[in-house]
Amino acid sequence: MKQKTEISIIRNFGDLQLISLKMKLTSIKPGQFLIVYNPEKDDRLIPIYFALHLDDIYFVKPKDANWEIGDQLIVKGPIGSGFSNYFNFQNILCISLLQSHGGLNPVIDQCVSMGKNVAYMVDDMNVVLPNSVEIVFPGMLDENLLWAGCVLIEIKRDHLEKSKEFLKRIFNSGIPTEILIYCPILCTGDAQCMVCSVKTKKGWIRSCRHGTVFNLNELEF
Template sequence: MAEGEWEILETRIAGSEPILRIPAAPNLKPMPGQYFQVYAPGFDETFAVSLFLIDNHHTYWDLTGEIPVYWTPGIRLRWRGPLGRGFDLSPNIRKTAFVPWLDHGLCLLPLVQQALSVQAAVVWYSHLVPDWLPPTVEVLPIELLPDVLNWAEYLAATCELNHLPELVAALGLKLPFSLNFSLEVLVQTPLVCGGIGECGVCSVKTRGGWKQACKDGPVFDLDQLELAA
């Protein structure tokens, strides 16, 4: 974990997702799904903002998250990271699926690119087809999601904590379930203190007891989460 300062180069909206551009930080190697805790000194901010890297161009980085509207070019930001557990996609996997549950899934983009870089097949299950999705990605409607259990070797999803039961139902799974392939989900929940304050806001119930999404996640194995029947 490192810390430092970035200057905002640009902010923009892609679809409905806010994007922040900063100078590239090539010495940092965040895994897809890991995050940075970021704040702007001098502003009356209650909490740091959790930002996910979506594009690591060699001269700039693009990040997404709940970016305050008053963060504008030239403002200097303090950051620490990368934090938490990211996605773990083996380079041997050849059949991948992605499910941005009820959102655009922009923070899945680096993982999509990682899968494509090793010539894995990539299927995107959503009614939302963002314009930043690489053209080699196959897009299927969410109603076909149960089929994924028959062919995928790996599935990555994003989902708010309180919507996880809906994701499980959409997959056609019944509680309790076990899976014969890796299904990882980035659990979207406030990462208020990023583990520094032990605030517990990010608590997630798992088969191994309560975990903290800020440190033990935000990426979890779906079959390790304790979900209400």
């Protein structure tokens, strides 16, 4: 169901800008997102990902969105089921491939609050993290796979091909892995355009309906 709301807060968070909305969400999980549209400024629908839960729930503001506090948005979501594997493991390896997009932040925060051990593989050093999180680098993948109980990844869909060999190494390790794939989304799940689709072993899956978190072993490389 679609709702109308407005932007109540815009704040900086490392290299990201986050927004909070006046609408109250009863629950949202790491890896879930909202599909939003600003009728006065946008020419397309935009997915915004859950990024932080402090005094309020915050979402990543797209860098090309010219939004301001008080802007009216039409919203649908949360979409998808989000991440789920991490509940069952103590050692969590999070990986932002090529750059951080903010979608792993809430799962990192939640894992730390649950007393889990978290390592974060990222090239960008301007990220805001709990003090207990260890930053590691892509060249240390094999070493960290020996330690990790599960792996959580975020990546843009356009970068899947260039990261294929890296992802295959994780897949071949046999470690349970979930991957958040950022896709362009042009509808609220009602169309058959397939623009947002992800190729899996069972065929093309529309992320506008399914969500953008997949098990790595579901994907067709």
